[in-house]
Amino acid sequence: xxxxxxxxxxxxxxxxxxxxxxxxxxxxxxxxxxxxxxxxxxxxxxxxxxxxxxxxxxxxxxxxxxxxxxxxxxxxxxxxxxxxxxxxxxxxxxxxxxxxxxxxxxxxxxxxxxxxxxxxxxxxxxxxxxxxxxxxxxxxxxxxxxxxxxxxxxxxxxxxxxxxxxxxxxxxxxxxxxxxxxxxxxxxxxxxxxxxxxxxxxxxxxxxxxxxxxxxxxxxxxxxxxxxxxxxxxxxxxxxxxxxxxxxxxxxxxxxxxxxxxxxxxxxxxxxxxxxxxxxxxxxxxxxxxxxxxxxxxxxxxxxxxxxxx
Ligand code: NAD
Ligand code: UD1
Numbered sequence: 468x469x470x471x472x473x474x475x476x477x478x479x480x481x482x483x484x485x486x487x488x489x490x491x492x493x494x495x496x497x498x499x500x501x502x503x504x505x506x507x508x509x510x511x512x513x514x515x516x517x518x519x520x521x522x523x524x525x526x527x528x529x530x531x532x533x534x535x536x537x538x539x540x541x542x543x544x545x546x547x548x549x550x551x552x553x554x555x556x557x558x559x560x561x562x563x564x565x566x567x568x569x570x571x572x573x574x575x576x577x578x579x580x581x582x583x584x585x586x587x588x589x590x591x592x593x594x595x596x597x598x599x600x601x602x603x604x605x606x607x608x609x610x611x612x613x614x615x616x617x618x619x620x621x622x623x624x625x626x627x628x629x630x631x632x633x634x635x636x637x638x639x640x641x642x643x644x645x646x647x648x649x650x651x652x653x654x655x656x657x658x659x660x661x662x663x664x665x666x667x668x669x670x671x672x673x674x675x676x677x678x679x680x681x682x683x684x685x686x687x688x689x690x691x692x693x694x695x696x697x698x699x700x701x702x703x704x705x706x707x708x709x710x711x712x713x714x715x716x717x718x719x720x721x722x723x724x725x726x727x728x729x730x731x732x733x734x735x736x737x738x739x740x741x742x743x744x745x746x747x748x749x750x751x752x753x754x755x756x757x758x759x760x761x762x763x764x765x766x767x768x769x770x771x772x773x774x775x776x777x
Pocket of ligand 2: 657674
């Protein structure tokens, strides 16, 4: 009998599709639930008989239950990943970013599935890092509907853990980047936008002075951690930051991109985004203690791989 599939919600998106590839490469069976709002069929090896795509919404409780039937574990990655989108549409994004999580928890409880990996975010800390490395016990200060939905999702997962025996592996990702991060919307991740615009010679907009910092994490490094969390016999209790404890400003990022292209298109500065976090840098001691980590992919190498230069 073949092994029960792993359900990956948001599996057609950037992070999800890399996780799906890694699971398939291990010979595992995978079911993806994705509404293709950001994800793409082209990100999935749909000719692989071990992969199944269920097209639909995590806000649809009946569909989530159907997609989970017969699965052994869940990686719950489906969400509207843009912080700005949640500021513009708090009600719409809440359906994906919170109700979706609750539907996953409830379907798991009903079907006795225990292991769930959850993609939370550094956004839950708001500006409480104040430029220092943020550890998991730093007080939470969600500044946007996106961050509030991620933090509420964490609390619900913890409730289902205590009350119903779920095994949530909760990660607070800092800024993940790499191939397949879709640059096509103004809401997309900054590296995907800046590299695409530099490649096409189009002007680049920096929101604010460019001195804001992020802790960038290359996708291949992340997948190694996610596989361990999904497949290990035990689960790490409580949330774990995923970052390298490295602060890179947008101005430094632009300089790196400029080096790779031998120059940059015009760069202009616009009003900062509402709710934008100033500095974000992970204290990653828990991550180091709980998981086997690869050597960090340096930003430059990750950018080269993203651009197909490596
Ligand atoms: P992404 O947009 O590429 O992937 C999200 C996927 O979820 C997409 O395929 C999208 O179509 C799907 N989706 C969205 N709403 C859905 C819904 N209601 N029902 C079903 N599918 C839905 O973004 P990503 O960067 O791969 O993000 C994956 C997860 O990681 C998200 O939960 C995001 O909040 C979280 N996260 C990402 C980062 C980052 O830096 N990329 C950092 C912290 C947390
Ligand atoms: C990102 C993720 C979010 C995650 C969070 C964790 C995306 C789209 N967002 O949010 O899911 O929870 O990290 O830390 O993946 N910027 C510009 N010009 C642009 C685009 C962005 O200056 O054209 C700036 C933004 O104002 C911000 C920085 O770049 O200061 C990073 O923006 P973005 O990539 O959207 O990421 P976060 O908001 O950090």
